[in-house]
Amino acid sequence: MEYNWGMTKQPHNQETGLAAEIGKRNPFTSLRQEAFLNLVRTHELLSSEFTRLLKKHGLSDAQYNALRILRGEAKPMQTYQIAERMITSQTDISRLVDRLEANELVERERSAEDRRVVWVSLTSKGRAILKKLDKPVGDLHETQFAGFNDDQLKTLSKLLFAARKPKA
Template sequence: MAGEGLQQELKKRSPFEVAEQEAMLNLLRTADRLHLEFVRLFREHGLSPAQYNVLRILRGEGGEGLPSLEIAGRMITSVPDITRLVDRLEAAGLVLRDRSARDRRVVRVRVTPRGVDLLSRLDGPVVALHRRLLGHLDAYELGTLNDLLVKARRPPDEGAGVPADA
């Protein structure tokens, strides 16, 4: 039975009500376990995963930076207060804010050389952690996992896959 692993882990006495419930709980439990490893790594460098994500986004943009709302839209996880997150990074000297020359209402956030240096020091450990956590999956399994996760994030078609009596 597919659910025995998670069912046993959770010490759940009865089977899952539907396969979707099992899949959702499996996804949440797995994400939590993997995320915790990244929390530990980034904490050693004075960062949260969200702060690391902001720095990576900004490094990828180069020297021009991005407005805060654009950064928020590119985040891996939703951040309720991007302004406060950027405030902390700025206080640590990892980012700078500048007013746009074209539109003074727009404030752009740029990664500083100190922020780039920190990211450079984290690049190797992050890749090593990815490999440690998922390296036991082969290329085919990783491709399948990625495809399924992308598909799961897409909104379902109206009525597709939903029984009439649901």
């Protein structure tokens, strides 16, 4: 028997779940493979909805993430500090900040003490776009996870965190 998020127990078979969804004829080679592919499929679906929402406002996922980090910090940050907090790794955080600055969503200022240090801060235009997105983003997350109760969401978050920290 396998745990079903619908809170009922039912046998694992090929007619339900990912295998049926993608028309897979043969069993997965392992439960780990199935779990991984489920993560990939779920990420693709949920993130594409999020990406479409942000695109309507002229932002990429990474740009939105950087703006949220700056808003959350509520004070100027160095570029590397923003990069450390990003949900997805950014190999070229400088270019991302360049685009945000070109769109007047952030501004840069060199440190008076050390000219090599550049501080990035959110502009009022950047704050305004985040405020405009707060409700639609919140509504999207509510819709995406409407089938889960709070305990299930906590469990899901714990499981996903644990998957990123495998034990040797």
